[in-house]
Amino acid sequence: MSMRKINFPRDLQPIADLAATAFQYPENPEWSVQEDEKEGLMDTVKTLKRLWPLIALFQKVSPAMRDFMRGFIWEEDGQPVGLNLLQRRGTTDKWFGATVGVLPEHRQRGIARKLVLAGLDLIRERGGKIALLDVISGNVPAYSLYEKVGFENFSGNVVLECEPSDVVPSPQIRDGYSVETISLSDWEIPFNLENRIAPENVQQYEPVEEGRFRSSLPRQLIVRLLNFGQGIRPQRFCVHENNTGQVVGRGLSQARTRPGGRNVLFLRLDPAHAGLTSFMIEYMLNKVTKTGTGHIIEVPIPDWQSHLLAPFLSVGFKKRVEFHRMGIML
Known part of the structure; x- marks a missing residue:
């Protein structure tokens, strides 16, 4: 048995294979990685493999790319059985534990704890000050582990999903507001909105910082590629209040143009303008379903944006899984 740092790009395929198996929960199948998600994961790995020579070049010349992906693998008899995948959030000193998993037959042996502690040590070595992660609500062993090593539950989110069978019509915006398409590189609009509406308890662990929203040119290029x-077609937009010119909401839709994976929606809306929620949902659904209706659509909603939940449920979305968001000061 041994633990080692992940070697990119050599370990990309083992990581994908391990994640597809480690995140299976027979007693709670809605928690498990689904077949379409496995297809999307494998597609991501293939794309990363093709792009890795460029990523490696950027990592040599761009400090912002050096912590693009890091982590550890636990091996038994030369085979990977556990992993901890980490990413720095932009150019900030905040890190996110994107994936911590152990194969079911190797659980309850302290492997996950050792992987988590190694990850925290790595974050400290890289100058990180805060580590974040999501854990499924109801996954008591994982939640207990994170609490014991010092993580605090400070927020959460619920993931909704639906699979529309028809193209959703384009909606009419309410009087007094206007909608604008924004570039994927435009960071100031999402930064300013998040800074205004994110609650204080969330900003304690996830402060709204320029380095979280403003991507370097190399990173922007890698994301586009x-x-x-x-085959992912992203589209971003924002909604203005005409009288003040203030941005009161923003959204992102990611539509797949070929089989495999899921379409994703992302939405932020000032609670003072909650009446816009239905328009923004229908606007994004129109963009996604015009691309194609053969994919499940998924949307994460943070608990501090709870005013979004009922409108999504009213148009056919259903709850899939809930997460606790946890953080630790290093």
Whole structure:
């Protein structure tokens, strides 16, 4: 038995294979990685493999790319049985534990704890000050582990899903507001909105920082190539209040143009303008379903944006799984 640092790009395929198996929960199948998600994961790995020479070059010349992906693998008899995948959030000193998993037959042996502690040590070595992660609500062993090593539950989110069978009509915006398409590189609009509406308890662990929203040019290029390589068509927009010119909401839709994976929606809306929720949902659904209706659509909703929940449920979305978001000061 041994633990080692992940070696990119050599370990990309083992990581994908391990994640597809480690995140299976027979007693709670809605928690498990689904077949379409496995297809999307494999597509991501293939694209990353093709792009890795460029990623490696950027990592040499761009400090912002050096912590693009890091982590550890636990091996038994030369075979990977556990992993901890980590990413720095932009150029900030905040890190996200994207994936911590152990194969079911190797659980309850302290492997996950050792992987988590190694990850925290790595984050400290890289100058990180805060580590974040999501854990499924109801996954008591994982939640208990994170609490014991010092993580605090400070927020959460619920993931909704639906699979529309028809194209959703384009909606009419309410009087007094206007909608605008924004570039994927435009960071100031999402930064300013998040800074205004994110609650204080969330900003304690997830402060709204320029380095979280403003991507370096190399990172922007890699993200664009990853989307193109996987057939993902992203579209961003914002909604203005006409009288004040203030941005009161923003959204992102990611539609897949070929089989495998899921379409994703992302939405932020000032609670003072909650009446816009239905328009923004229908606007994004129109963009996604015009691309194609053969994919499940998924949307994560943070608990501090709870005013979004009922409108999504009213148009056919259903709850899939809930997460606790946890953080630790290092």
